[in-house]
Amino acid sequence: MANIPIKSWAALGDSFANIVGDGLQDYEALMANDQCLQGKAPQYLANPDATISHITSQQVPKLRSNTNFVTVSAGSIDLGLVGILDACVYNWIGSASLSCSKTLSDAANVMSSAAFGSNWNNLLTRTRSVLTPNNGKAFVVGNAAFFDETTPECDQISLAVYGGSAQQKYLTKSVRKSLNELIHRYNWWQHYLITKYNRQQVPSGNTLQYPIQFIDPDDRFNARRFCRIGSKGTGSSDPHTSFSDGERLKTPLKRSAYEKLRPPATCDDNGGWNEYIHCRMAKAIQKTPFLALTPSGAGTSLSNWEEIFHPKTSGQDLIRDEIVDQIAQGPTLSGFNLRILPLGASIMAGAHSTHGYGFRKTLYDTLRRTNTVSFVGTQGEAPFVHEGHGGWDINSVTSVATAGLRSRPNVIIVHVGTNDLINNNAVDNAPDRMGALIDRAHSIAPDAVVLIAQILPCSRAGQFNKFVTFNARVASIINQKQVQNKKVLKVWMPITTEDLVDGIHPGDAGYSKMAQAWIKGLQRAADKGWIGAPVRV
Numbered sequence: 001m002a003n004i005p006i007k008s009w010a011a012l013g014d015s016f017a018n019i020v021g022d023g024l025q026d027y028e029a030l031m032a033n034d035q036c037l038q039g040k041a042p043q044y045l046a047n048p049d050a051t052i053s054h055i056t057s058q059q060v061p062k063l064r065s066n067t068n069f070v071t072v073s074a075g076s077i078d079l080g081l082v083g084i085l086d087a088c089v090y091n092w093i094g095s096a097s098l099s100c101s102k103t104l105s106d107a108a109n110v111m112s113s114a115a116f117g118s119n120w121n122n123l124l125t126r127t128r129s130v131l132t133p134n135n136g137k138a139f140v141v142g143n144a145a146f147f148d149e150t151t152p153e154c155d156q157i158s159l160a161v162y163g164g165s166a167q168q169k170y171l172t173k174s175v176r177k178s179l180n181e182l183i184h185r186y187n188w189w190q191h192y193l194i195t196k197y198n199r200q201q202v203p204s205g206n207t208l209q210y211p212i213q214f215i216d217p218d219d220r221f222n223a224r225r226f227c228r229i230g231s232k233g234t235g236s237s238d239p240h241t242s243f244s245d246g247e248r249l250k251t252p253l254k255r256s257a258y259e260k261l262r263p264p265a266t267c268d269d270n271g272g273w274n275e276y277i278h279c280r281m282a283k284a285i286q287k288t289p290f291l292a293l294t295p296s297g298a299g300t301s302l303s304n305w306e307e308i309f310h311p312k313t314s315g316q317d318l319i320r321d322e323i324v325d326q327i328a329q330g331p332t333l334s335g336f337n338l339r340i341l342p343l344g345a346s347i348m349a350g351a352h353s354t355h356g357y358g359f360r361k362t363l364y365d366t367l368r369r370t371n372t373v374s375f376v377g378t379q380g381e382a383p384f385v386h387e388g389h390g391g392w393d394i395n396s397v398t399s400v401a402t403a404g405l406r407s408r409p410n411v412i413i414v415h416v417g418t419n420d421l422i423n424n425n426a427v428d429n430a431p432d433r434m435g436a437l438i439d440r441a442h443s444i445a446p447d448a449v450v451l452i453a454q455i456l457p458c459s460r461a462g463q464f465n466k467f468v469t470f471n472a473r474v475a476s477i478i479n480q481k482q483v484q485n486k487k488v489l490k491v492w493m494p495i496t497t498e499d500l501v502d503g504i505h506p507g508d509a510g511y512s513k514m515a516q517a518w519i520k521g522l523q524r525a526a527d528k529g530w531i532g533a534p535v536r537v
Helices: 026-032 052-062 081-090 100-111 114-130 163-169 175-202 273-287 300-304 315-328 360-368 394-400 418-422 426-444 463-481 508-527
Strands: 009-013 069-073 136-141 212-216 337-344 374-375 411-415 450-453 487-491
Touching: 009 052, 026 069, 026 315, 026 463, 052 300, 069 114, 081 100, 081 163, 081 175, 081 411, 100 175, 100 273, 114 175, 136 315, 175 212, 175 337, 175 463, 212 315, 337 360, 360 374, 360 508, 394 418, 394 426, 411 426, 411 508, 418 426, 418 463, 426 450, 426 463, 450 508, 463 487
Parallel strands: 009 069, 069 136, 136 212, 337 374, 337 411, 411 450, 450 487
Antiparallel strands: none
């Protein structure tokens, strides 16, 4: 992916490509000032009220003919994110009909719908058709979870505008966890749908040639989310919090701003981001006395409301950094001494691969060209030994990991959880068991980098959504461990159900893609300076 010769680039999307939480600079403007894109300002086409279909039909056709680089932020309107924030956080007009749990459930149903997948495929197809042949790339930018969900900082904080129901809108751990899960779930679906598209475009399975890349900025926001330790709440004025929370919504609106709103009786709160907010503002002001208008020139502006839960400039910086790093990242990890413990169940062992080594042979052979590599574990044959145990769940793998961990690997790669889910083994607690596995690994090998795979999907009846939920919740667990200064990373696996031979295990082509994903994870860990020399034993 390195050395993309940028000719012309464009920014497509919705409010997350268009609105900045402090009104300063978005990630596209910051990228334009970066050394790798110096002097190449983007063609701005994003619209805060744009659905995925709108981006496809109204923005993509306006791309310049020589465009070979595109960034895309899309889907918040389709999922009804602003309505979710109304129901779960802001309660603009005290509507009893808005249920937080229902809006979250509705969004999950939208993500898994055939129509949503079709809309994404159309967007990717149309965007690719406009990009210059051979070297055109599109980067779909995922979202960052809003909250630190483990702290007590926000348990007694409410941002509800309608005071009569404020007690129902505290930012409890449960609410924060649910909203974070929404974001991780959507990131998972974006990555999955992009992978399905790329699989059709690049039959060889070489992921470096994929024309559409998913950008995940989430872990860069660790220690910069709402409700972090020491933030004393959501922290609208906290320089270390990288989102705008809209605390200013509780101050009166400028008269000049109010006069721009349509009357409550005629406004549309079924529209896009700004339209919804403007309408709810008008209704809230009509209903809530403490939002009485101030004299012209004082009070809160419209943009203060529109910016809620969008990254501030400091957050846009983090997104910019992730995109630029992805552009600059080369395919080769070089010069490291890697002692790797492959830890998991049957997929880690290589079930259903022709030679029985799964991804391990491709991973070993590729890394060995430019690094010193050894695998450790009690299973299999040298040099492809491992700690993969067919049919085992997370607790069983954790209990047997000690022998491999005592070999003091400096890298631990983990794919486990499938058996917990298909056997309905306390599924709701499975992500916490993954957290315990991470803790166990670092208690014995504290210097090791732990790479946690987003486990492969499952196409067996009734299983798919359980796997999506598990991966979303594990993403939150990984964030929590990073905040605790543990070297652990999430690794996206470019696998769809079409890569599976029995609904669970990949075939040889799928295992090859997994090897490429592990290498990308290793490169990311190396870029963070996390991979040191193995400890002598």
